[in-house]
Amino acid sequence: MSWLFGMNKGQGGGQLPPGFPPPPGSGGDSGGNDGKTPDKSRSDAYTFDSAALERAAQAAKTLERSAHAKDALELSKMQEQTIQIENQKKIKEMEGQIEQMKLEQARVMEEEKRKTLREETKLSQQKSQYQDQLARKRYDDQLAQQARLNEENLRKQEESVQKQEQMKRGSMEYQAELNHKNDMKRIEAELRGKAKIDRENQDILKEQIRLRAQEDRKTRLESIKTAGAVLGEGFKAFISDWDKVTATAAGITLAAAGIYGAKYSIGVAARYTEARLGKPSLVRETSRITVLETLKHPIKIGKKIFKKKEEVLSGIILKPELEERLRDVAIATSHTKKNNGFYRNLLMYGPPGTGKTMFAKNLAKHSGMDYAIMTGGDVAPMGKEGVSAMHKVFDWAQTSRKGVLLFVDEADAFLRKRNRELISEDMRATLNAFLYRTGEQSNKFMIVLASNTPEQFDWAINDRLDEMVEFSLPNLEERNRLVRQYFDKYVLQPAFEAKGRLKVAEFDFDKKCTEIAEKIEGLSGREISKLGVGWQAAAYASESGVLTEAMIDEKVKDAMKSHEKKVIWQEDHSIYTTADQRTLSQKAASMVIPKAPAVPES
Structure with missing residues (x-):
């Protein structure tokens, strides 16, 4: 609005809006004033220009006569309203910022309060923990003090008991010493009295010994004479009677024959009883029922007889393909038993603890056979007796009516290669006995070997095996x-x-x-x-x-x-x-x- 009031910095006029005529006397010059121009030295200062007022009055009159006066007034009002609205908007924004600052301040105060509360809670917890630790320490100190008192009391009691024992031992030793002295004095007195009596009666004793010796000599001589006369008369009578001589010779011959016959018959009966009713020394465990076991545990044996047949892999968890193969082996063995066929020998190899022994037992039970378990480590200590013990095992197996599944655990302990530097002569002989008894297929027994290192087997053992099954470690x-x-x-x-x-x-x-x-x-x-x-x-x-x-x-x-x-x-x-x-x-x-x-x- 500088053009309206004529106030300006350095110049005395302004520019009219478009459509307004210039004020009179202006001459279109923005800096003229009736030909008077302010001093150049004061061109940059604020001054009062009276010509400007005249130009403003003239402009107002011109504006009143102009057709656009109302529009200019409305435009000025609208500008003022716009400025007021902007100022109010700024005031609202300031008020909003003030409210935001108040909210932020309240939030900060709440946050500080929460932090303060957390710190107070933490301090309270630490205080509680510290008090708890102090209480625990006091309790531990009390326990330690009580333990020390108990130990002190126990030590005092032990010392008191030791003192009493020492006093008692001293009293007993003193009493024993007194008794010993009294006994020695008594024995010495008795010996002295006896020696004195013996010295006084020495002549009488010598005479008694001499008479007793004479009587004894006479009695022995008469006994010898009487026995010789009787034996001589009996021998003469025996020789003169030929029938008595013949009967005596026959009796002695029959007695000798009876003694030797009884000896050999008892041995044969013992071996038969051992093969039929007993258990060989090499067999550690067997399901075969013996008479002695039946008499000892009749109820247990009855339960075993009437026990139902279990699944061959009951309680055994293996890989599915291995379980399928073992089921085929169990089915084949069961049908072989029913049809009285020849059994196939089996080798199970793999790491220890993978279920080989469990499957061997279940295989025997499932097929209706008796099982017998022996270990290779029991053969070596037998030495020369190993051959006879091995034959006893197979003789015992031959007498079974159900058939025997002979399971040899750790078989590589005695079935290894026949190298002179690896096995002894006795072990080699036992191995040959085993090879002799397993040279042909049998319908009485089935050999099942288990080993962790089957590569150590003798080549002849591998020739006896019909089927080999590998037991590996379980997967996930x-x-x-x-x-x-x-x-x-x-x-x-x-x-x-x-x-x-x-x-x-x-x-x-x-x-x-x-x-x-x-x-x-x-x-x-x-x-x-x-x-x-x-x-x-x-x-x-x-x-x-x-x-x-x-x-x-x-x-x-x-x-x-x-x-x-x-x-x-x-x-x-x-x-x-x-x-x-x-x-x-x-x-x-x-x-x-x-x-x-x-x-x-x-």
């Missing part, structure tokens, strides 16, 4: 099934019994078994079974008897550490064994061994 699926089976057997079932002390904490059993199966890679079935027993023992050893996840994880960790150590030992042993075999091979190659006489083989 089998480990999962084994863990669940033994967790149920050793933990859940005892926990559900009302009389049992074992309890189980609240956790997801299914998830836990899956997690354990993933951790115990490399463990055998026997090791997993021992792991289940370890869980049970941990629960029994705890104060509350509750088995927790932490206890289970601890036992799993210990089992894996033990397994890793076993693996290291096994690797060291295998390296050592390989080195020994290499050394023996080099030694045998460098030596010239003379030919030994041929050993007959089956």
